[in-house]
Amino acid sequence: xxxxxxxxxxxxxxxxxxxxxxxxxxxxxxxxxxxxxxxxxxxxxxxxxxxxxxxxxxxxxxxxxxxxxxxxxxxxxxxxxxxxxxxxxxxxxxxxxxxxxxxxxxxxxxxxxxxxxxxxxxxxxxxxxxxxxxxxxxxxxxxxxxxxxxxxxxxxxxxxxxxxxxxxxxxxxxxxxxxxxxxxxxxxxxxxxxxxxxxxxxxxxxxxxxxxxxxxxxxxxxxxxxxxxxxxxxxxxxxxxxxxxxxxxxxxxxxxxxxxxxxxxxxxxxxxxxxxxxxxxxxxxxxxxxxxxxxxxxxxxxxxxxxxxxxxxxxx
Numbered sequence: 528x529x530x531x532x533x534x535x536x537x538x539x540x541x542x543x544x545x546x547x548x549x550x551x552x553x554x555x556x557x558x559x560x561x562x563x564x565x566x567x568x569x570x571x572x573x574x575x576x577x578x579x580x581x582x583x584x585x586x587x588x589x590x591x592x593x594x595x596x597x598x599x600x601x602x603x604x605x606x607x608x609x610x611x612x613x614x615x616x617x618x619x620x621x622x623x624x625x626x627x628x629x630x631x632x633x634x635x636x637x638x639x640x641x642x643x644x645x646x647x648x649x650x651x652x653x654x655x656x657x658x659x660x661x662x663x664x665x666x667x668x669x670x671x672x673x674x675x676x677x678x679x680x681x682x683x684x685x686x687x688x689x690x691x692x693x694x695x696x697x698x699x700x701x702x703x704x705x706x707x708x709x710x711x712x713x714x715x716x717x718x719x720x721x722x723x724x725x726x727x728x729x730x731x732x733x734x735x736x737x738x739x740x741x742x743x744x745x746x747x748x749x750x751x752x753x754x755x756x757x758x759x760x761x762x763x764x765x766x767x768x769x770x771x772x773x774x775x776x777x778x779x780x781x782x783x784x785x786x787x788x789x790x791x792x793x794x795x796x797x798x799x800x801x802x803x804x805x806x807x808x809x810x811x812x813x814x815x816x817x818x819x820x821x822x823x824x825x826x827x828x829x830x831x832x833x834x835x836x837x838x839x840x841x842x843x
Contacts, residue, residue, distance in 0.1 A: 576610040587611040590619070593627065723833065725806075725835070727805065758811065
């Protein structure tokens with residue numbers, strides 16, 4: 528049997544984060560094994576599959592997985608679709624799972640689909656901090672050290688996966704939609720999630736921005752008393768800024784540049800891109816420009832567009 532190729536990784540200089548890869552069509556996805564990094568969303572994923580009609584077992588002992596498969600294939604069994612999670616919570620997982628999984632595939636009685644969930648280091652640290660749960664590999668060390676060790680020890684199992692899903696910026700609803708497509712026999716397509724983020728420099732740079740554009744060079748509605756309490760979404764502010772030829776030209780050139788640039792990120796395989804637009808306070812110019820960018824970029828192929836105004840409700 529030919530050796531299975533490892534999943535592709537990003538080719539840019541940045542780490543291979545924000546990636547969501549599919550190595551084979553999902554087919555009917557009758558038997559799904561969820562694994563991956565602690566804190567990456569496996570519990571939410573297994574609940575989503577349960578809601579979709581899968582018989583689900585969380586934290587399944589690795590050596591019992593073949594037994595569950597045999598029981599499900601007995602005559603008269605009402606279990607048609609199964610999903611299990613297996614991970615480092617089980618002590619024998621790292622040593623036993625590769626052998627068990629390869630044997631399942633060799634038998635041919637079932638075609639298991641292995642889905643590996645992961646997230647960025649920063650996202651995992653934040654989730655453990657918010658939940659106050661201990662990391663299973665910390666053992667008296669910091670959460671950060673436990674995450675690094677787990678990522679290293681799971682590298683081989685990650686390489687066996689049929690799909691790798693980065694949940695760093697995924698909501699629970701997006702994760703659910705991912706598995707809905709999977710259950711329908713559709714290959715989940717990663718695409719590029721493009722976030723347009725307006726902000727105010729006086730409130731700090733966005734930590735998750737990939738590209739930052741400074742629009743403080745444009746006329747400022749803040750100095751017009753009737754416009755000061757309004758925002759860049761109000762028609763009066765939009766008209767004020769659109770009357771300025773320099774503003775119109777700035778937006779036109781920026782849209783032209785981004786329409787050239789973003790498809791390159793799509794082609795490279797990037798899953799998430801955050802474009803931040805900043806003015807002084809984050810209420811007028813950055814909001815108006817971000818809204819204009821949405822209108823100029825919403826028809827790009829392979830892109831899911833989001834718009835967020837971080838500081839629009841802050842004073843000044």
